[in-house]
Amino acid sequence: MSYRPMDYIAALAEFNKEGYLKSSMRNIAGSAGVAIGNIYRYYKNKDELFDELVRPVYERYEANMAEMRQKISFSYSNDPPDVLKYYSKIEATLIDLFKTFTAEMTIVFNRSEGTKYAHAKPDLIKLSFSVIESMILKVRGNESLSEYETALARMLSSSLVEGLCLILRDNKEGYTYKKLVDQLLSIYSTGLNSVIQQMQASGRDQTQ
Amino acid sequence: MSYRPMDYIAALAEFNKEGYLKSSMRNIAGSAGVAIGNIYRYYKNKDELFDELVRPVYERYEANMAEMRQKISFSYSNDPPDVLKYYSKIEATLIDLFKTFTAEMTIVFNRSEGTKYAHAKPDLIKLSFSVIESMILKVRGNESLSEYETALARMLSSSLVEGLCLILRDNKEGYTYKKLVDQLLSIYSTGLNSVIQQMQASGRDQTQ
Amino acid sequence: MSYRPMDYIAALAEFNKEGYLKSSMRNIAGSAGVAIGNIYRYYKNKDELFDELVRPVYERYEANMAEMRQKISFSYSNDPPDVLKYYSKIEATLIDLFKTFTAEMTIVFNRSEGTKYAHAKPDLIKLSFSVIESMILKVRGNESLSEYETALARMLSSSLVEGLCLILRDNKEGYTYKKLVDQLLSIYSTGLNSVIQQMQASGRDQTQ
Amino acid sequence: MSYRPMDYIAALAEFNKEGYLKSSMRNIAGSAGVAIGNIYRYYKNKDELFDELVRPVYERYEANMAEMRQKISFSYSNDPPDVLKYYSKIEATLIDLFKTFTAEMTIVFNRSEGTKYAHAKPDLIKLSFSVIESMILKVRGNESLSEYETALARMLSSSLVEGLCLILRDNKEGYTYKKLVDQLLSIYSTGLNSVIQQMQASGRDQTQ
DNA sequence: CATGAATGAGCTTTCATTCAT
DNA sequence: TATGAATGAAAGCTCATTCAT
Numbered sequence: 001m002s003y004r005p006m007d008y009i010a011a012l013a014e015f016n017k018e019g020y021l022k023s024s025m026r027n028i029a030g031s032a033g034v035a036i037g038n039i040y041r042y043y044k045n046k047d048e049l050f051d052e053l054v055r056p057v058y059e060r061y062e063a064n065m066a067e068m069r070q071k072i073s074f075s076y077s078n079d080p081p082d083v084l085k086y087y088s089k090i091e092a093t094l095i096d097l098f099k100t101f102t103a104e105m106t107i108v109f110n111r112s113e114g115t116k117y118a119h120a121k122p123d124l125i126k127l128s129f130s131v132i133e134s135m136i137l138k139v140r141g142n143e144s145l146s147e148y149e150t151a152l153a154r155m156l157s158s159s160l161v162e163g164l165c166l167i168l169r170d171n172k173e174g175y176t177y178k179k180l181v182d183q184l185l186s187i188y189s190t191g192l193n194s195v196i197q198q199m200q201a202s203g204r205d206q207t208q
Numbered sequence: 209m210s211y212r213p214m215d216y217i218a219a220l221a222e223f224n225k226e227g228y229l230k231s232s233m234r235n236i237a238g239s240a241g242v243a244i245g246n247i248y249r250y251y252k253n254k255d256e257l258f259d260e261l262v263r264p265v266y267e268r269y270e271a272n273m274a275e276m277r278q279k280i281s282f283s284y285s286n287d288p289p290d291v292l293k294y295y296s297k298i299e300a301t302l303i304d305l306f307k308t309f310t311a312e313m314t315i316v317f318n319r320s321e322g323t324k325y326a327h328a329k330p331d332l333i334k335l336s337f338s339v340i341e342s343m344i345l346k347v348r349g350n351e352s353l354s355e356y357e358t359a360l361a362r363m364l365s366s367s368l369v370e371g372l373c374l375i376l377r378d379n380k381e382g383y384t385y386k387k388l389v390d391q392l393l394s395i396y397s398t399g400l401n402s403v404i405q406q407m408q409a410s411g412r413d414q415t416q
Numbered sequence: 417m418s419y420r421p422m423d424y425i426a427a428l429a430e431f432n433k434e435g436y437l438k439s440s441m442r443n444i445a446g447s448a449g450v451a452i453g454n455i456y457r458y459y460k461n462k463d464e465l466f467d468e469l470v471r472p473v474y475e476r477y478e479a480n481m482a483e484m485r486q487k488i489s490f491s492y493s494n495d496p497p498d499v500l501k502y503y504s505k506i507e508a509t510l511i512d513l514f515k516t517f518t519a520e521m522t523i524v525f526n527r528s529e530g531t532k533y534a535h536a537k538p539d540l541i542k543l544s545f546s547v548i549e550s551m552i553l554k555v556r557g558n559e560s561l562s563e564y565e566t567a568l569a570r571m572l573s574s575s576l577v578e579g580l581c582l583i584l585r586d587n588k589e590g591y592t593y594k595k596l597v598d599q600l601l602s603i604y605s606t607g608l609n610s611v612i613q614q615m616q617a618s619g620r621d622q623t624q
Numbered sequence: 625m626s627y628r629p630m631d632y633i634a635a636l637a638e639f640n641k642e643g644y645l646k647s648s649m650r651n652i653a654g655s656a657g658v659a660i661g662n663i664y665r666y667y668k669n670k671d672e673l674f675d676e677l678v679r680p681v682y683e684r685y686e687a688n689m690a691e692m693r694q695k696i697s698f699s700y701s702n703d704p705p706d707v708l709k710y711y712s713k714i715e716a717t718l719i720d721l722f723k724t725f726t727a728e729m730t731i732v733f734n735r736s737e738g739t740k741y742a743h744a745k746p747d748l749i750k751l752s753f754s755v756i757e758s759m760i761l762k763v764r765g766n767e768s769l770s771e772y773e774t775a776l777a778r779m780l781s782s783s784l785v786e787g788l789c790l791i792l793r794d795n796k797e798g799y800t801y802k803k804l805v806d807q808l809l810s811i812y813s814t815g816l817n818s819v820i821q822q823m824q825a826s827g828r829d830q831t832q
Numbered sequence: 833c834a835t836g837a838a839t840g841a842g843c844t845t846t847c848a849t850t851c852a853t
Numbered sequence: 854t855a856t857g858a859a860t861g862a863a864a865g866c867t868c869a870t871t872c873a874t
Contacts (some may be wrong), residue, residue, distance in 0.1 A: 232863085232865090233864080233866080234863085234864075234865090244865090244866085245866085248865095254865065283857065
C-alpha cells in the first residue's frame with residue numbers, strides 16, 4: 001500500500017495482538033524503535049493513533065455498507081428476497097477489504113473494545129439480522145417477527161458474523177478466505193432454508 | 209437463587225459489563241453502595257472476588273465436560289459417530305448451567321480475559337472441533353484433515369460456540385434457550401451434512 | 417500484678433513482638449478474643465492503647481531518673497565522683513522495674529519507635545553520657561570534653577545502654593538480670609578505668 | 625563518591641531516617657523534588673530501590689565476612705585464640721566500609737527491618753558471639769558454655785556490635801571511627817579479660 | 833457493654849501524556 | 854524534529870477507626 005512509518009506498523013501489530021485496552025504506548029514506541037514522545041508528534045493520543053490506523057479502512061467499509069443497506073431496504077418492497085444474494089454482496093465487500101487491510105479489519109471487528117469502533121461488529125450483526133428478518137417476513141407474510149423468531153434471527157446473525165470474523169482473524173494468508181466464507185454462508189443458507197420450510201409447514205399446520 | 213450480598217451482585221454486573229481487566233474494585237464498591245475497603249473483608253483481592261463468583265459454576269461445568277470428553281474419545285473407535293448426539297449432550301449441560309447461572313456463565317465464556325478462566329471458551333471450541341473432525345474423518349475415511357478441512361472445522365466449531373455463547377449472553381429470560389440452541393444445532397447439522405455430501409461427491413469425482 | 421484484661425495482655429504481647437508500628441489492632445483484638453470495636457471502648461486509639469500500657473511504668477521510671485539526675489548534677493561540684501556508684505543506682509532502678517514490668521520496660525526501650533516514648537532510650541544514653549562526662553572531667557580537671565572525648569563518651573554510653581536493653585530484652589526469666597548487668601557494668605568500669613588512666617598518663621606526657 | 629541522582633540521595637536519607645517500613649515512596653519522591661511516578665523509571669519497586677542502594681555495599685561486606693568466618697573456624701583448632709586479633713579484622717572491614725558508605729552501612733545494620741538485609745546485624749552478633757565463646761572455652765577448657773556464660777556472651781556480643789553500629793551511625797565525619805572503635809574494643813577486652821580471670825579463680829576455688 | 837461490618841485515608845504501583853532539551 | 858525524563862491520575866490493597874445494632 002502507501003508508505004507506512006514504523007510506528008504505524010508497530011501500533012497495528014500491538015493493537016492486533018493485545019486489543020486496544022491492553023495495548024501500551026510504550027510497547028508500540030519500543031517495537032517501532034522510536035521514542036515514546038515522538039509518537040505524540042504524529043498522533044494526539046492513544047485514541048487518535050487507533051483512529052488514524054482504522055478510520056480510512058472503516059470509512060470504506062462503511063460506505064459500502066451504507067449502499068448495501070439502502071439496497072436491502074429498497075428490496076424489502078419487492079419480490080422474492082434472496083438472502084444469499086445480499087450476503088454475497090456483504091461477503092464480497094468484507095473479503096475485499098480484509099484481503100487488503102487484514103490487520104485493520106481484524107482490529108475493527110475483534111480488537112476495538114474501548115474505542116468508538118466497538119460498534120462495528122454489532123452494526124454488522126444488525127445488518128445481518130435485518131436481512132434474515134426480511135427474508136422470514138417475506139416467506140411468512142407477516143408484519144413482524146414473533147419474539148422467538150426475533151431471538152432466532154439475532155442468534156443466527158450473531159453467529160454468522162462471528163464466524164466471518166473468526167475466519168478473518170485466524171486465516172492470515174487470505175487466499176482461503178473466500179472458500180471458507182462461501183462454505184459458511186452455504187451451511188447457513190442450507191440450514192436456514194430447511195428451518196424456514198419447517199416454519200412454513202408448521203405455520204400451515206397451525207392454520208388448518 | 210440463594211441470597212447474594214450487594215457487592216456480589218455489583219461485581220457480577222461489573223464483570224459482565226466491563227470484563228475482568230476493565231472492572232475496577234472502586235466501581236464495584238461504588239455501585240454496591242459500599243466503601244472500597246469493605247469488599248476486602250469478604251474477598252481477599254480482585255482475583256479471588258472473580259474466582260468466588262465463577263468457580264462453583266465453572267467446576268460443575270468442568271465436571272460435566274470431563275465426562276463428555278471421555279465418552280467422545282471412547283466412541284471414536286466405534287461406529288458412525290453422531291455429531292448431533294454429542295452436541296446435544298454439550299447443549300444440555302450448557303443450557304442447564306446457563307439457565308441457573310446466566311451471569312456467571314456469561315462471564316466465564318465472554319468476560320474472563322486476564323483470569324485463569326480465559327481458557328474456557330477455547331477449550332469448548334477445541335472440544336467442538338474434535339467432534340467435527342472425527343465426524344469428517346469417519347465419513348471420508350482418511351487419517352487426517354487437509355489444511356483446508358482443518359480451517360473449515362476450526363471456523364465452524366468457533367462459529368458454533370460463539371453462537372451458543374451469544375444466545376446465552378443476550379437472552380436473559382432463559383426459557384427460549386433450548387429452542388434457540390436446538391435450532392442453531394439443527395442449522396449447523398443440516399448445512400454440515402450437505403457440505404460433507406458435496407465433499408464425498410467431489411472426492412469421488414476426482415478419483416474417477 | 418494487678419488485674420489485667422485480656423486485651424491489655426494481648427496488646428503487650430503484640431507490641432513486644434512486633435513493635436508499635438507493625439502491631440495491628442486487629443491482631444491484638446484477635447488474640448485477646450474480643451471484637452475490634454470493643455478495644456476502642458477502653459482506649460481511644462492505638463496511640464492511647466500504647467500509652468495506657470506504658471505510661472504508669474514509664475512514669476515510675478522517670479521519677480527515679482529525675483531524682484538520679486539531680487544527685488548527679490549536684491555531685492558534679494563535689495569530690496571524687498564515682499561512676500560505678502551512679503551506674504549502680506541506675507542499674508538498681510532499671511532492674512527493679514524490669515523485673516516487675518518486663519514487657520512494658522522492654523517495649524519502652526526497644527519497641528517504641530513511632531511513639532512519644534521513643535526518646536526513652538536516647539534519654540538514658542544522655543544520662544549515661546553525662547555520668548561518663550563528669551567522670552572524665554573530674555579526672556582530667558578540664559572545663560569541657562574534647563571532640564574526641566565527646567565521641568568516645570557518647571559511644572560508650574550508647575553501647576552500655578544497648579547492652580542493658582539487650583539483657584532486658586532477651587532474658588525473660590529475670591533472675592539472671594542482676595548478675596548479667598553487674599558483669600556488664602564491671603566490664604565497662606574496668607575497661608573505662610584503664611582508658612582513663614591512659615588518658616591521664618598521656619596527658620602528663622604531653623604536659624612535660 | 626560517584627554521581628548520585630536526587631532520588632538516590634533522597635531515598636538514602638528517608639530510609640536512614642524512617643527505616644524501610646515507614647519510608648514512603650511519596651515522601652522520597654517529594655524530598656527529591658520529583659513526581660512519584662518518575663522513581664519507577666529507575667527502580668522497579670520499593671524493594672528494588674532499597675536493594676539498589678544497599679546491595680553493592682552489602683556484597684563487599686559479606687565477601688570480607690565470609691573470609692573472616694573461615695579464618696576463625698580454622699583457628700579454633702589451634703593455640704590461644706586471640707579475640708582482639710579477630711575483632712581487629714572485623715573492625716578494619718567495617719570501618720573501611722562505613723567510612724566510604726556511611727549511610728548505606730547504617731541502613732543495612734540499623735534500618736533494614738522488613739527487607740532481606742534484616743539478618744545483617746544478627747549475623748554479625750552471631751559471629752561476635754562465636755569469637756567470645758571460643759575464647760571462654762579455650763581459657764576454661766570445657767566442652768560448652770554454661771547457661772549463664774551463654775547469656776553473658778550473648779549480651780556482650782550484642783552490646784559490642786551495637787556499640788560498633790552506634791559509632792558508625794552517629795559519627796558522620798569518619799576520621800575518628802578507628803580511634804573510637806579501637807577504644808571500644810580495648811575497653812571490652814580489658815574488661816573481658818578480668819572477668820575471665822575471675823571465672824578461672826572462682827572455678828579453682830570451687831574445685832578445691 | 834460488645835460486636836464486627838463499614839469507612840476512607842493513604843500506601844505502592846502503572847501508564848497515558850507532557851515538555852525541556 | 855526527536856528524545857526520554859518527568860508528570861499525575863487512577864488502580865489494587867491495608868488498616869486504624871467508627872457506628873448501627
